[in-house]
Amino acid sequence: MTVHAHPDDETITTGGVMARYADEGLRVVCVTCTGGELGEIVVPEMDTPENHERLGEIRAGEMAGALAALSPDGRIEHRWLGYRDSGMMGTEGNADPRSFWQVDPAEASARLESIVREVEPDVIVGYNDFGGYGHPDHVRAALVAKSAFEATMGPSGPAKLYESVLQWSRMEAVQAELAERGIESSWAPKADETPEERAEREAFGTKMAAATGPVTTLVDVTAYQDRKIAALRAHVTQISSTNPFLALGADALRRYQPTEDFTLRVSRVGVRIPESDLFAGLR
Secondary structure, eight states: OEEESSTTHHHHHHHHHHHHHHHTTOOEEEEEEEOOTTOOOOSGGGOOHHHHHTHHHHHHHHHHHHHHHHOTTOOEEEEEEEEBOOOSTTSTGGGOTTBTTTSOHHHHHHHHHHHHHHHOOSEEEEOOTTTTTOOHHHHHHHHHHHHHHHHHOSTTSOOEEEEEEOOGGGHHHHHHHHHHTTOOOTTSOOTTOOHHHHHHHHHHHHHHHHHOOOOOEEEEOGGGHHHHHHHHHHOTTTSOTTSHHHHHOHHHHHHHOSEEEEEEEEESSOOOSSBSOTTTTTO
């Protein structure tokens, strides 16, 4: 079971492992905590007030398309946790009482616990305590996943809890290839970056690094990168065609991210680190 904040997060961090394990015949369940109603629309011609009003509906369709791309035979199951996107801290959406950030964490955890008890997963994958990059919905999703794991541990409960890891050190090589091929990227520091902006960016990077656990588990997903690219493309409103990996293609994804990487946080089975399988010790 993977636990994600918004539609598109599932593909970015765990698209490969979900596709791989579904192909191997394992039951794969993806939980999405919010509808992503407050996301940006990166396609200019779609960026209209009408589409923002119905963005949750649009993203639900994109979500279905992405999972179909990852598993063409429909073996990836999906559950909505049922909350509204919280937006970033300090925004109007973040203060909305319907938002994931404003709900009682115990109530949200109980909602996920009921799904865990129904599905009985062996493995749960969530985020670290910083939510990977600090978005309120990611932070809350991480907390809820951890809480639900702890509440359901037992003879028939989950055996392993993982946090997804994006190895940003690989991005330097990606940026070099983008520059060589003349592809502009929003990931690169701005040429006119002020000292204050640089300090803020570096401080943010320090927070991300501090929250990231050791990489204990690297799962080979090279055979699934074409599907992952197709799934990224399905998230039309959120992932621009200038996204580095969409711009560079599946071959680049195979070179720069041949594995999806994780930190094993809790295990009630014997393990040997490093692992190459989320189900090591379970099969």
